[in-house]
Amino acid sequence: xxxxxxxxxxxxxxxxxxxxxxxxxxxxxxxxxxxxxxxxxxxxxxxxxxxxxxxxxxxxxxxxxxxxxxxxxxxxxxxxxxxxxxxxxxxxxxxxxxxxxxxxxxxxxxxxxxxxxxxxxxxxxxxxxxxxxxxxxxxxxxxxxxxxxxxxxxxxxxxxxxxxxxxxxxxxxxxxxxxxxxxxxxxxxxxxxxxxxxxxxxxxxxxxxxxxxxxxxxxxxxxxxxxxxxxxxxxxxxxxxxxxxxxxxxxxxxxxxxxxxxxxxxxxxxxxxxxxxxxxxxxxxxxxxxxxxxxxxxxxxxxxxxxxxxxxxxxxxxxxxxxxxxxxxxxxxxxxxxxxxxxxxxxxxxxxxxxxxxxxxxxxxxxxxxxxxxxxxxxxxxxxxxxxxxxxxxxxxxxxxxxxxxxxxxxxxxxxxxxxx
Amino acid sequence: xxxxxxxxxxxxxxxxxxxxxxxxxxxxxxxxxxxxxxxxxxxxxxxxxxxxxxxxxxxxxxxxxx
Numbered sequence: 001x002x003x004x005x006x007x008x009x010x011x012x013x014x015x016x017x018x019x020x021x022x023x024x025x026x027x028x029x030x031x032x033x034x035x036x037x038x039x040x041x042x043x044x045x046x047x048x049x050x051x052x053x054x055x056x057x058x059x060x061x062x063x064x065x066x067x068x069x070x071x072x073x074x075x076x077x078x079x080x081x082x083x084x085x086x087x088x089x090x091x092x093x094x095x096x097x098x099x100x101x102x103x104x105x106x107x108x109x110x111x112x113x114x115x116x117x118x119x120x121x122x123x124x125x126x127x128x129x130x131x132x133x134x135x136x137x138x139x140x141x142x143x144x145x146x147x148x149x150x151x152x153x154x155x156x157x158x159x160x161x162x163x164x165x166x167x168x169x170x171x172x173x174x175x176x177x178x179x180x181x182x183x184x185x186x187x188x189x190x191x192x193x194x195x196x197x198x199x200x201x202x203x204x205x206x207x208x209x210x211x212x213x214x215x216x217x218x219x220x221x222x223x224x225x226x227x228x229x230x231x232x233x234x235x236x237x238x239x240x241x242x243x244x245x246x247x248x249x250x251x252x253x254x255x256x257x258x259x260x261x262x263x264x265x266x267x268x269x270x271x272x273x274x275x276x277x278x279x280x281x282x283x284x285x286x287x288x289x290x291x292x293x294x295x296x297x298x299x300x301x302x303x304x305x306x307x308x309x310x311x312x313x314x315x316x317x318x319x320x321x322x323x324x325x326x327x328x329x330x331x332x333x334x335x336x337x338x339x340x341x342x343x344x345x346x347x348x349x350x351x352x353x354x355x356x357x358x359x360x361x362x363x364x365x366x367x368x369x370x371x372x373x374x375x376x377x378x379x380x381x382x383x384x385x386x387x388x389x390x391x392x393x394x395x396x397x398x399x400x401x402x403x404x405x406x407x408x409x410x411x412x413x414x415x416x417x418x419x420x421x
Numbered sequence: 422x423x424x425x426x427x428x429x430x431x432x433x434x435x436x437x438x439x440x441x442x443x444x445x446x447x448x449x450x451x452x453x454x455x456x457x458x459x460x461x462x463x464x465x466x467x468x469x470x471x472x473x474x475x476x477x478x479x480x481x482x483x484x485x486x487x
Contacts (some may be wrong), residue, residue, distance in 0.1 A: 041442065044442055044445045045445060045448070047449060261448075261452050262445070266445060269441055269445060272438045390437065
């Protein structure tokens with residue numbers, strides 16, 4: 001194993017806030033299904049919110065710029081070392097492989113055969129008619145801003161070809177942005193809160209032990225393709241602020257154009273993205289070798305699987321997930337301290353008048369549906385495909401969740417409750 | 422055509438939230454689709470185009486004579 005070079009960025013897990021931080025940017029684990037579904041929902045509005053493409057790209061530019069500007073400001077790296085550090089982090093986070101050697105102060109071209117968004121989109125939705133790698137495009141522009149120490153927004157990236165379209169490679173052209181546009185830096189850690197992990201007395205699952213083991217697992221993109229293939233999905237160590245900024249900026253644009261008519265449909269779909277995430281990622285984890293080796297020996301009953309998976313979530317960088325009330329097969333009420341959605345929202349937008357923890361709300365419903373509707377604990381391995389997903393909703397009484405308390409609204413924590421519909 | 426038929430078809434054929442995605446896509450043209458019972462030709466075509474745009478193919482069910 002080669003030693004990590006000094007100019008490579010990794011970051012670390014902060015146990016007092018259950019967050020991964022790399023150069024002050026919080027990272028959260030999310031899968032290809034969530035990444036693509038969330039983007040697809042936002043793009044559904046492109047006919048009346050054409051700015052949504054800029055939101056997807058510029059949000060990536062802001063987080064990448066902020067992270068690498070911060071990282072580079074603490075060290076004296078050459079231009080080549082900076083380029084190498086960025087390509088390395090892109091791979092480490094599971095976004096794919098990039099090579100910035102053709103980039104100079106005028107911009108340049110980046111080509112890749114391995115791009116998480118392009119590959120994932122094609123797997124999930126089939127061929128696309130237009131390029132889909134908004135995140136990668138924005139990331140590259142932000143990275144070039146950071147390499148040359150220019151204000152965020154100086155560079156602009158456009159995607160010329162895309163793996164998701166059937167092209168052999170994705171190609172991004174980076175140039176100086178005209179007219180000039182100054183983008184905002186990210187909210188970094190946001191308004192986080194300090195907390196400690198609670199051990200439930202209702203289970204033999206060792207919450208602390210699970211978190212310790214998982215946060216030390218080598219979940220990083222492979223040297224070959226820069227992708228993290230784990231638990232049956234393509235994982236990413238994504239930017240928490242990216243998800244939040246694209247979701248909340250979308251909602252604001254939506255409200256500005258449409259008023260509150262249809263607001264419920266928009267928020268339901270953001271919540272659905274969380275449910276899709278839970279189904280694929282948590283479902284994959286519950287059927288993984290890691291689950292069987294590490295968690296399953298602690299589980300005394302099928303109901304204990306809820307504790308098992310909540311213990312796992314506490315290693316995802318999503319804040320502290322704590323079961324407040326659990327009636328098997330009936331109800332799950334879950335508290336979240338320092339959840340990344342509220343952290344990010346509060347710092348960027350201030351106090352909210354409505355609940356905003358869409359990912360967490362969909363996720364909590366997803367946990368209950370996996371265990372009590374699909375009955376994963378009672379079955380052998382199942383393929384988590386569209387048919388299984390439809391099975392959940394064809395059940396007369398599947399679980400739905402609602403957010404009862406929200407830290408972004410002034411509460412001390414998020415409180416989410418899942419019940420049968 | 423009854424809108425309930427389309428909703429049922431979308432749920433069975435695509436995903437449970439397919440109807441919501443169609444509504445979101447058409448929000449600027451047809452608000453409150455859920456309040457409709459029957460669809461006129463024009464709205465049916467809009468829905469069909471939205472479905473094609475999201476899922477890559479038009480409705481596989483035929484427009485009835487309701």
